[in-house]
Amino acid sequence: MTDKVIIGELGGRGDGITTLDGKSIFIPFSAPGDKVDIKVDGNKGRLRHIHHSSSHRVDAKCKHFTKCGGCAVQHINEKYYRLWKSGLVRTALENQGFKNIDIRPLEMSSLHSRRRTTFHVIGRNDGNIVLGYAEKGSHNLIDLDECPILVSEIVNFISPLKVFLKTLLNNKQKMSIQITRGDNGLDVAFKGKGDVDLNLRMDLATFAQENDLARVSWFDTSLKKPYYEMLAELKKPYVTFEGNKVFFPQGAFIQATVQGQQTLINIMLASLQDGSHVVDLFSGCGTFSIAAAQTANVHAVENNKEMLSALKSSSNIMTGIKQITTELRDLFMRPLLPHELDKFDVAIIDPPRAGAKHQIQEIINSKIKTLVMVSCNPLSFARDVQDLSLAGFKMGSVTPVDQFLFSPHLEIITIFKRT
Numbered sequence: 001m002t003d004k005v006i007i008g009e010l011g012g013r014g015d016g017i018t019t020l021d022g023k024s025i026f027i028p029f030s031a032p033g034d035k036v037d038i039k040v041d042g043n044k045g046r047l048r049h050i051h052h053s054s055s056h057r058v059d060a061k062c063k064h065f066t067k068c069g070g071c072a073v074q075h076i077n078e079k080y081y082r083l084w085k086s087g088l089v090r091t092a093l094e095n096q097g098f099k100n101i102d103i104r105p106l107e108m109s110s111l112h113s114r115r116r117t118t119f120h121v122i123g124r125n126d127g128n129i130v131l132g133y134a135e136k137g138s139h140n141l142i143d144l145d146e147c148p149i150l151v152s153e154i155v156n157f158i159s160p161l162k163v164f165l166k167t168l169l170n171n172k173q174k175m176s177i178q179i180t181r182g183d184n185g186l187d188v189a190f191k192g193k194g195d196v197d198l199n200l201r202m203d204l205a206t207f208a209q210e211n212d213l214a215r216v217s218w219f220d221t222s223l224k225k226p227y228y229e230m231l232a233e234l235k236k237p238y239v240t241f242e243g244n245k246v247f248f249p250q251g252a253f254i255q256a257t258v259q260g261q262q263t264l265i266n267i268m269l270a271s272l273q274d275g276s277h278v279v280d281l282f283s284g285c286g287t288f289s290i291a292a293a294q295t296a297n298v299h300a301v302e303n304n305k306e307m308l309s310a311l312k313s314s315s316n317i318m319t320g321i322k323q324i325t326t327e328l329r330d331l332f333m334r335p336l337l338p339h340e341l342d343k344f345d346v347a348i349i350d351p352p353r354a355g356a357k358h359q360i361q362e363i364i365n366s367k368i369k370t371l372v373m374v375s376c377n378p379l380s381f382a383r384d385v386q387d388l389s390l391a392g393f394k395m396g397s398v399t400p401v402d403q404f405l406f407s408p409h410l411e412i413i414t415i416f417k418r419t
Helices: 079-095 152-165 196-210 258-269 289-292 306-318 357-365 378-390
Strands: 003-006 014-021 021-025 035-041 045-050 116-123 129-132 174-182 185-192 215-220 228-235 237-242 244-247 277-281 298-301 324-328 346-349 371-377 393-395 398-401 412-417
Touching: 003 014, 003 045, 079 378, 079 398, 116 152, 129 152, 129 371, 152 174, 152 185, 152 196, 196 215, 196 228, 215 346, 237 289, 244 306, 258 289, 258 371, 258 398, 258 412, 277 289, 289 298, 289 306, 289 346, 298 306, 306 357, 357 378, 371 378, 378 393, 378 412
Parallel strands: 021 045, 185 215, 277 298, 277 346, 298 324, 346 371
Antiparallel strands: 003 035, 014 021, 035 045, 116 129, 116 174, 174 185, 215 228, 237 244, 371 412, 393 412, 398 412
């Protein structure tokens, strides 16, 4: 049995929403204004037929759309998409009681701009393999051969990677492949169970040479404490922050797109004055630290030893920047305390998705005058904004930065001033 409904709006995950018998029903891959038949299961609806297409509906960019779980809204035109994605931030803030919020236009990365990904792979009994992403709502993999999101270097690497993996995986054997496009080539880590023997090491090194990879590593997922073992490094992978090279370690976090990274840096730099003293919390490899060090002395705090070491060693050979000091510290377990923060004029914080409630509280209790806040989660962002506002910080304009096209994920950046 199906129901004929009209789609009202897009929800937070990109599903269309309609009301049936007083209950909200969420229908993936539908567009506001669509007249459709759906099959209802609980609060979910499966799209069966489109009687009338919405004016917001467009053709998808990828043949895998609706099967691949990576994208939710390729079928929405850009105008509505921008409104929806900015609305995720506005709704989160309004739910915390904020009104008249200055939300800047969405800063949207272009197609073929995402420079890091993880593919999942499984062997089949016919000697072939399936490489791609999980289907929406499933652990089954779609066999990927195109993607409008990924940079061309990664897309072009899919075919030779599949050929090579056929020699590695037997029926139902699984592996994942983590890839980062550095500025000088691909950094590729193979993640699977068990050690690599001498023959496989040689095969991987040859594969790296044949495909002009920057680096190839192995990550043994069966170990209690897995680590990246470098098998071949033809050129040390690096990314560039404000013209300065940072040679990043395997598995390092870097911003998903160069465009998104530059937008965040530009907004952060607007908060600084010559001679500022800056603390960069959750600094990673130094996206903000190195940019800020053009005009300010910077103290970078990070819990990942390898990323912090990359920042330190890379900054030591840079010219034209001010001093960067580093500190290895778990800011969830040991947030910087007010007396440690008081020596700085500006704090930059870019925490993981869960936010950094305890560190925010210590910033509130300190004498920090300016806070640059970056978040990848509108909900934790809104929670932290409320705490800061109650403590006398005034929020400036909020800029949503879209590095995750056609998905409900986005970055947010704003600058707080203590009043």
